[in-house]
Structure formats: C-alpha cells, structure tokens
Amino acid sequence: MSARGNSVVIVGGGATGLSSGWWLAQAGVDVTVIDKGIVGWEASGRNGGGCSHHFSPLFAEEQRLWPMLDALLGYPTEFQPHRIRVAFDEAQFNLYATAMRNAARQGFASEILGGTDIRRLVPLAGADAFGGYLYKFGGHANPHRTVQAYGWALQDHGGLLMQHCAVQGFEQAGGRVTGVRTDRGLIGCDHLVLAAGPQTRYLAAQLGIDVPMVAARAEMIVTEPLPLMPLGGVDGNGLYGRQTLRGNLAYGGGPHEWVEVIGNTVPPRASTPLMQVIAGRLARLFPRAAHARVIRSWAGIIENTPDGRPVIDRIGNVTLATLSSIGFGLSPASGRAIAELVQHGACGFADLSSLRLERFAKLEQDWIELQGWQVAAGAGSV
Numbered sequence: 001m002s003a004r005g006n007s008v009v010i011v012g013g014g015a016t017g018l019s020s021g022w023w024l025a026q027a028g029v030d031v032t033v034i035d036k037g038i039v040g041w042e043a044s045g046r047n048g049g050g051c052s053h054h055f056s057p058l059f060a061e062e063q064r065l066w067p068m069l070d071a072l073l074g075y076p077t078e079f080q081p082h083r084i085r086v087a088f089d090e091a092q093f094n095l096y097a098t099a100m101r102n103a104a105r106q107g108f109a110s111e112i113l114g115g116t117d118i119r120r121l122v123p124l125a126g127a128d129a130f131g132g133y134l135y136k137f138g139g140h141a142n143p144h145r146t147v148q149a150y151g152w153a154l155q156d157h158g159g160l161l162m163q164h165c166a167v168q169g170f171e172q173a174g175g176r177v178t179g180v181r182t183d184r185g186l187i188g189c190d191h192l193v194l195a196a197g198p199q200t201r202y203l204a205a206q207l208g209i210d211v212p213m214v215a216a217r218a219e220m221i222v223t224e225p226l227p228l229m230p231l232g233g234v235d236g237n238g239l240y241g242r243q244t245l246r247g248n249l250a251y252g253g254g255p256h257e258w259v260e261v262i263g264n265t266v267p268p269r270a271s272t273p274l275m276q277v278i279a280g281r282l283a284r285l286f287p288r289a290a291h292a293r294v295i296r297s298w299a300g301i302i303e304n305t306p307d308g309r310p311v312i313d314r315i316g317n318v319t320l321a322t323l324s325s326i327g328f329g330l331s332p333a334s335g336r337a338i339a340e341l342v343q344h345g346a347c348g349f350a351d352l353s354s355l356r357l358e359r360f361a362k363l364e365q366d367w368i369e370l371q372g373w374q375v376a377a378g379a380g381s382v
Helices: 015-026 059-073 090-105 115-121 143-156 197-205 274-285 327-344 367-371
Strands: 006-011 031-034 080-087 110-114 131-140 160-162 167-173 176-182 185-194 214-223 234-236 240-243 249-252 257-259 294-304 311-315 318-322
Touching (some): 006 015, 015 031, 015 143, 015 318, 015 327, 059 131, 059 143, 059 327, 090 110, 090 131, 143 160, 167 185, 185 197, 185 327, 197 318, 249 274, 318 327
Parallel strands (some): 006 031, 031 160
Antiparallel strands (some): 240 249
C-alpha cells in the first residue's frame, strides 16, 4: 500500500462505513472514513435498532458478533437479545413463520406463542393479539450509541474520521481510483469503499458504475417513557422498533415516501403525515400504551435496491456497499466482510455471490416505474 495519502478511504460515516473502517484499522490498515455531515446522520442513526436478518448470507456472523460487540468495541451499544413478533390473524401468523424456518435451518431456535403467551410477555399488548413468535436470536441495539461506539473504536485503533467533509469527485489513473477530491482537499488512496447510503449511486456513477437504487424518507416516532416490558424488541402490525432502556417506544415502518437524492444534497426531513399512520398502528400493536404521548419524531433517508437486498461487491479497487435499508443490523458482519474484500479480494466466512452488482445486469430500464417507486409530487420538498 502506498506511503502517501491513505491506504483505504471510506466514503460514508454510517454504521456500514464505520464498521468497515474499524475492522480495517484493527488489522493495521491505514484507513480514513469521511462523511459530508456527522456520523449516523442518515439511516444509521434513525432506525428501529433491529439486529436480525435471517435471509442474509451474513446472518450467522451477525448473530455471532452482536452479543460480544460491546466488548469488541470497548463502548456500549445497549444490545439486548431476542425479539417477539406479534400476529393479529392467521395470515400474519403464517407469514411470520418464515423467519422461524429460515433461522432454524441455520441452527437458531424460536418459540411459537399463543395469544395468552403474547399478553404475558408483552404487557402492553391487547386481547386481539392472535399469537406470534419468540425468536431466540436477533435483538436490538441503540443506533446512536452504536454508531458512536464504532467511531470511537475506529479512532482508538488509529483510523481517521473526517466529518463535515463532502466528496467533490475522484482522481483516476490506469483504470484505478487514486484519490478522493473533497472540500477539504485531495485524499490519496489505494482502495475506495463507497458506503454512502443514498449518495452511493451518485458517487458510483462518477466512476462509470451503475448502482440501481431509489431513496426514501422513513419516519420514526418516540413516545413518552412507559413501564419496561420483559423484552424490549417487539415487532408487528407492519412496524419495527424497540422499547428503549428508559421506557420510550421508538417505532417506524412504511409506507415510504420516495425522494430524489441529487449529488451531495439531502432532502428535507421534516415530520410528515406518516407520523399519524405510524402512531395509529402502534396503538393497535400496544393498545395498553394508546394513551402515551408522542414526544418526538424524525425521518432518515434510506436506499432501496430493486430486490431489497444489499450490494456488497468489489470492482477493481472500489468496493461497493449499499445495504438497502438493513445496514444497521448487519453492520458488525458487513463491516468484517467489506474489510476482507478490501484486503483479500474475497470474504472468507460467507458466500457473498448473491450480493454482487452483476445480478442487475439485465434490469429493465423502467424498473422504478414497474416497482411503483416514483417520487410523489412535493415529496422532496416537504
């Protein structure tokens, strides 16, 4: 690796970029993580904190790492194990069984719950809970604490973190990226990692790489503190989220508002009518908390690939990492996988072939319209 500049420059200070930088720094690699704002300002700091992705090739490693992450990083993430999913009818009950079956094939156990079990384990639930599952895997963590922990641990191992540093372009020579032009000067590099969330498509296009994705604004609401439930990770009624250690319910979950992301600009994130939809569904999930006041809300910008799955791929000396809205939970494992791609050209602990960019080689040109993901009028200027 070169003596000038940095061996690896990672664009994107979310959970994926920071975790990748931390793994690389631990390995003694000279790494710099840059972000146009502050770390975790987009989806990584504005999500439900879930840590379970049973459909991912990184699932086993994700589950291995989360319980030990506090010790590895040296800072708290507030990780709590296990999750409950509540179903309100037989159709939802059968749908949620998919996670149980997928996890079982990988050696992870679940427990089937009846309505009485749900009301015992989830005191805020009501009489209309049909049943559900106790997944004895996964869990949840505090997104803000976790992103902060990654950033500090990265720096503890010699990595450099540059916030408020916007990318303006790239230097290339001989078919390779040799530097990143920023508003704070040129940073030379031997390897570039693009983990910039919705901006990844814009930045990759400057290198002649097409990464299909559409950005969306996803909103979360937070209630006043309530008595703590036995398990803080409870999903259902189309919602994801957690009960914080203080007792607040922090929840979100569609419908998304599709927005335009152009260059380094960030669409406004003011509260929208989605807050009312989320609050109504949260009251059904937890009817015994229906009286709780919503004390704040926020929205983050997430990226979505056509099939909803991440892209983790190396093309020359560029590694692409767009996690399609599930980056926070996968971050311990995805960061390790990206670090191995950078150093060795392949991931040694998981098969990432299903996450390669080439799977979109024959994507229809009008795929956005076919998905129905068009930006609504005014969605980018709320």
